[in-house]
Amino acid sequence: MIGDKTLNFRGKAVDLAGLQKKIVDYLHADGFVTQSSSPSPEAALIQAKKGGWLAGVIAADRALTILISGKPDDCQVRIGIGKWMEHLTVAALETLFVSGLFLVVDVGETLWNLEIEEKLVKAIESFVG
Numbered sequence: 001m002i003g004d005k006t007l008n009f010r011g012k013a014v015d016l017a018g019l020q021k022k023i024v025d026y027l028h029a030d031g032f033v034t035q036s037s038s039p040s041p042e043a044a045l046i047q048a049k050k051g052g053w054l055a056g057v058i059a060a061d062r063a064l065t066i067l068i069s070g071k072p073d074d075c076q077v078r079i080g081i082g083k084w085m086e087h088l089t090v091a092a093l094e095t096l097f098v099s100g101l102f103l104v105v106d107v108g109e110t111l112w113n114l115e116i117e118e119k120l121v122k123a124i125e126s127f128v129g
């Protein structure tokens with residue numbers, strides 16, 4: 001889908017919990033409100049949405065959704081637009097079996113997502129090294 005990006009990190013010994021924290025800190029510094037859940041040692045889900053004027057441009061129920069999964073030597077980070085979940089822990093558990101957290105979005109949301117995604121991808125790659 002457009003605006004859905006997956007980063008793969010093999011042989012990098014990634015601290016998955018540390019990566020999750022760095023991503024959340026990065027998003028907070030950029031003005032996002034976040035929520036996250038770690039249903040297992042091999043999976044973490046982060047959702048972020050921005051308030052203010054951007055909330056009027058992007059549907060209020062939409063969020064930047066980041067799924068971190070795998071093992072330290074073979075993990076992936078998937079970034080896309082998803083629906084803001086009120087019960088993120090339940091949604092995170094469901095992601096272990098299905099991947100319905102990511103949505104097809106319209107042009108305005110896709111352009112916004114691509115801009116944010118590009119910055120976030122560079123930040124994640126620098127966090128992993």
